Amino acid sequence: MEKIDCAKEVSSFFIENEPYYLPQGKEVELCEKAFYFKLPILLKGPTGCGKTRFMEYMAWRLKRPLFTISCHDDLSTSDLVGRYLIKGGETVWMDGPLTMAVKHGGICYLDEIVEARKDTTVVIHPLADDRRKLPIEKKGQIIQAPDQFMLAISYNPGYQSVLKDLKPSTRQRFIAIDFGYPDEDREVKIVAHEAKIETDLAQSLVRLGRMTRNLKDQGLQEGASTRLLIHAGKLIGSGIDPSLSCETAICQPLTDDPEILNGLMEMIRAVF
Numbered sequence: 001m002e003k004i005d006c007a008k009e010v011s012s013f014f015i016e017n018e019p020y021y022l023p024q025g026k027e028v029e030l031c032e033k034a035f036y037f038k039l040p041i042l043l044k045g046p047t048g049c050g051k052t053r054f055m056e057y058m059a060w061r062l063k064r065p066l067f068t069i070s071c072h073d074d075l076s077t078s079d080l081v082g083r084y085l086i087k088g089g090e091t092v093w094m095d096g097p098l099t100m101a102v103k104h105g106g107i108c109y110l111d112e113i114v115e116a117r118k119d120t121t122v123v124i125h126p127l128a129d130d131r132r133k134l135p136i137e138k139k140g141q142i143i144q145a146p147d148q149f150m151l152a153i154s155y156n157p158g159y160q161s162v163l164k165d166l167k168p169s170t171r172q173r174f175i176a177i178d179f180g181y182p183d184e185d186r187e188v189k190i191v192a193h194e195a196k197i198e199t200d201l202a203q204s205l206v207r208l209g210r211m212t213r214n215l216k217d218q219g220l221q222e223g224a225s226t227r228l229l230i231h232a233g234k235l236i237g238s239g240i241d242p243s244l245s246c247e248t249a250i251c252q253p254l255t256d257d258p259e260i261l262n263g264l265m266e267m268i269r270a271v272f
Contacts, residue, residue, distance in 0.1 A: 013065035013106060020193055021050070021057035022186045027177050031058050034175055035150050040128040042171065043154040045179025048225025050190075051154045054179070055109045064148060065106035067097040071116035077123050081136055093139065102127070102134045105148030113153040114166055121170060127151050128173035158222060184210070187226055195233025205229045205236075208246065208271045212254065212264065219260045224250045242272045 031054075034041050043051045052068070059066035069080065082096040101108035113121060126133045132145040153174065155166065182190060184206060192202035206229060213223030228250050235245035243265075251264040 011065075013067055013100075013104075014063075015056055015060040015066060018060055019053060019056045020190075021053055022182065022190060024050075024179070024182055024186065027054065027179070028058070028061070030175070030177055032062070035062055038132065038147060038150075040151040040153070040174045042166075042174035042176040043152065043179055044157055044176055045154075046158055046181065046222055046225065047156050048227030049179050049181050050226060051179055052109075052111060055107065055152055055154075059107050062107070062150075064150065065101070065104055066109060067101040067106055068109045068111060069097050071110055071112050071114075073115060073117065075116040075120055077120050078138075080120065080123060081134070082138075084138065098123070098127075099134060099136065099143070102143050102145045102149050105146040107150045107152060110151075110153045112155055113170075114155045118167065124151060124153075125170070125173065128170075158216075181209075181213070181226055187229075190226060191229050191233050194230045195237055197233045197237045201236060202229075202233060204242075204271050205233055205246075208250070208267060211267050211271070212250070215260075215263075219257065219263075220254055222254070224254060228253060243268050246272070 031041060033039075035058075043054070045051055055068070056066060069075075078096065080096045080098040082094055082099050084091050085094050086092075095103065098108050100106070110116070110124070123135070126135060127145060127149075128151055132149070134143045134145065135141075136143065181187060187206045187209070188199060188202045191197070191205055192199050195202070209224040209226070209229045212220065216223050232245050232249035235249055236242050240248075246268045247265065251261055251268070254264065255261060
């Protein structure tokens with residue numbers, strides 16, 4: 001059987017240019033220490049607050065390839081570890097992103113880990129403790145992770161329920177870094193930079209975003225994320241009317257409820 005060599009492909013997982021990231025606290029230092037001590041990390045925080053950008057920044061800073069996996073209900077162990085495929089009439093093995101990250105001493109980032117099936121997440125347990133090993137049952141192999149390998153996972157505590165939560169046996173293998181939305185000054189800088197708009201406009205969008213976050217648990221599961229504010233800023237910067245931009249990029253993604261939508265539109269009119 002032929003084994004597919006992914007060494008030529010791994011170069012594409014290196015981040016060459018420094019991603020734009022403004023630290024909120026000591027998260028960069030904590031992640032560097034975790035990398036040094038070979039500790040896995042858990043990022044906790046609301047959607048669109050910068051967790052993925054943080055991992056991209058740390059991969060660039062640590063000079064390691066980044067393998068990002070967006071978790072979902074149908075994610076299987078084979079999707080992570082690998083599977084046999086038919087190629088040219090032969091059965092060949094194809095490494096999954098987790099296996100590639102281990103073999104190449106990269107960072108494996110599982111985004112929204114609780115969305116994956118619980119039987120799938122068990123495969124990361126041996127990698128997330130002192131063993132740092134990846135069992136590949138289909139091949140009867142166990143791969144020892146090199147010192148440069150790092151495991152990172154994330155989830156949004158605000159969306160979780162009894163049915164979708166991390167088991168203690170998983171949680172207690174990680175150090176946890178708590179993320180929130182940036183403070184106002186930082187968020188204005190982020191929105192202005194990412195959307196390429198003037199500071200005054202970014203301030204108005206951030207003000208609107210913070211008003212929507214006050215509605216959390218009062219009809220909205222979550223307020224507008226920094227990501228949504230950037231989307232709105234890009235639309236406005238391209239010449240779209242601010243009210244329509246905010247309705248399209250902020251209000252409609254947040255809710256389908258007519259009354260709440262009306263309330264959000266009132267907020268837009270108050271700001272713009």
